[in-house]
Amino acid sequence: MVAKIFIDGEAGTTGLQIRERLAGRRDLEVLSIAHDKRKDQDERKRLLNAADVAILCLPDDAARESVRLIENDTTRVIDASTAHRTAEGWAYGFAEMDIGQTGEIAKSRYVANPGCWPQGLIAAARPLVEARLLPGDYPLTYHGISGYSGGGRQMIEDYEAQGATPSQFMPYALTFQHKHLPEMALYAKLNRAPLFEPVVGNFAQGMSTALPIHTDMVADIPTGKDLHAALSDFYAAIPDSFVRVAPYDPSLAKTAALDPQAHNGTNTLTLHVFANDDLNQAVIAAVYDNLGKGASGAAVQNLNIMLGVNARESLAA
Ligand SMILES: NC(=O)C1=CN([C@@H]2O[C@H](COP(=O)(O)OP(=O)(O)OC[C@H]3O[C@@H](n4cnc5c(N)ncnc54)[C@H](OP(=O)(O)O)[C@@H]3O)[C@@H](O)[C@H]2O)C=CC1
Numbered sequence: 001m002v003a004k005i006f007i008d009g010e011a012g013t014t015g016l017q018i019r020e021r022l023a024g025r026r027d028l029e030v031l032s033i034a035h036d037k038r039k040d041q042d043e044r045k046r047l048l049n050a051a052d053v054a055i056l057c058l059p060d061d062a063a064r065e066s067v068r069l070i071e072n073d074t075t076r077v078i079d080a081s082t083a084h085r086t087a088e089g090w091a092y093g094f095a096e097m098d099i100g101q102t103g104e105i106a107k108s109r110y111v112a113n114p115g116c117w118p119q120g121l122i123a124a125a126r127p128l129v130e131a132r133l134l135p136g137d138y139p140l141t142y143h144g145i146s147g148y149s150g151g152g153r154q155m156i157e158d159y160e161a162q163g164a165t166p167s168q169f170m171p172y173a174l175t176f177q178h179k180h181l182p183e184m185a186l187y188a189k190l191n192r193a194p195l196f197e198p199v200v201g202n203f204a205q206g207m208s209t210a211l212p213i214h215t216d217m218v219a220d221i222p223t224g225k226d227l228h229a230a231l232s233d234f235y236a237a238i239p240d241s242f243v244r245v246a247p248y249d250p251s252l253a254k255t256a257a258l259d260p261q262a263h264n265g266t267n268t269l270t271l272h273v274f275a276n277d278d279l280n281q282a283v284i285a286a287v288y289d290n291l292g293k294g295a296s297g298a299a300v301q302n303l304n305i306m307l308g309v310n311a312r313e314s315l316a317a
């Protein structure tokens with residue numbers, strides 16, 4: 001059977017990248033909306049109800065509206081917006097976060113694609129919390145830098161209109177109420193929200209995040225090797241994982257590996273462990289593409305899981 005896919009918001013940043021990733025797939029038919037009708041409710045409703053899977057690449061309110069427009073009981077939904085990430089009845093579309101999550105996604109009608117920032121935090125913290133190497137109430141700080149495409153069409157236009165002049169490093173969300181905090185705390189199993197300090201940089205795409213840990217604030221003071229082993233064991237057990245753990249070598253200052261653009265165009269997220277056991281300090285870093293594993297790559301991975309297609313064969317790692 002050829003599955004019918006409708007990307008609501010196909011002309012936006014995330015939608016376009018999903019379209020590119022699906023080009024050439026013979027197991028799918030992409031139902032496209034005429035550009036001048038992309039906000040026409042009747043036309044969207046028709047296509048949403050004609051699709052086997054609708055992928056919503058819209059602002060939150062429009063995504064909620066799309067779900068309301070579905071009148072049948074067959075169209076399955078992947079929502080790339082923030083609207084349903086902690087909502088009842090929705091599976092969280094981060095397949096690697098738990099050994100059973102791929103199965104949850106496979107059987108769900110409604111799948112919420114994760115936010116780009118939460119994936120680096122959840123990938124680093126959740127296995128450590130589960131291994132009791134990080135208490136759920138640890139006062140975490142999470143920071144990182146994202147390319148400006150993370151802000152969608154408007155931010156892309158703003159940056160590109162300014163040519164080469166904008167600053168390289170712009171912190172934001174310093175009211176500490178970023179919309180990603182609820183999903184971060186819930187899926188990383190934290191009962192204390194992290195202090196999150198995001199930065200946007202003067203490059204289009206890619207991100208690099210960091211989770212510092214004072215290991216002497218953790219019972220039994222884990223070494224860098226302990227943290228690395230826990231993460232490596234966790235992801236080795238996840239089938240078809242796009243999350244990798246780089247080899248541990250405390251003698252290397254592997255800064256080149258932390259280039260936010262290192263995984264652009266792929267669906268890979270790489271975790272790196274840095275530690276100085278004498279100082280009881282460690283950092284778990286994550287590098288990935290905000291439009292890859294952070295958005296469109298993850299959406300296609302989820303689509304493949306829902307359709308029972310081998311995700312690895314159809315996605316660049
Ligand atoms: N960019 C990223 O890195 C990530 C984005 N996301 C999320 O994915 C979603 C899409 O983001 P992104 O692609 O960046 O955003 P963009 O602004 O680039 O694209 C959104 C698209 O939706 C269209 N649109 C807006 N309102 C409506 C409506 N009422 N009905 C139909 N279409 C509408 C827009 O059209 P027009 O431009 O003409 O207004 C545009 O084509 C957002 O919820 C975002 O938060 C998630 C993870 C990462």
Ligand SMILES: CC(=O)N[C@@H](CCC(=O)OP(=O)(O)O)C(=O)O
Pocket residue numbers: 080081082114115116117146147148149150151155180198199200
């Ligand atoms: C640089 C930048 O502005 N990034 C966006 C996150 C993009 C993303 O993950 O999208 P969702 O909004 O769907 O979660 C932000 O911090 O709000």
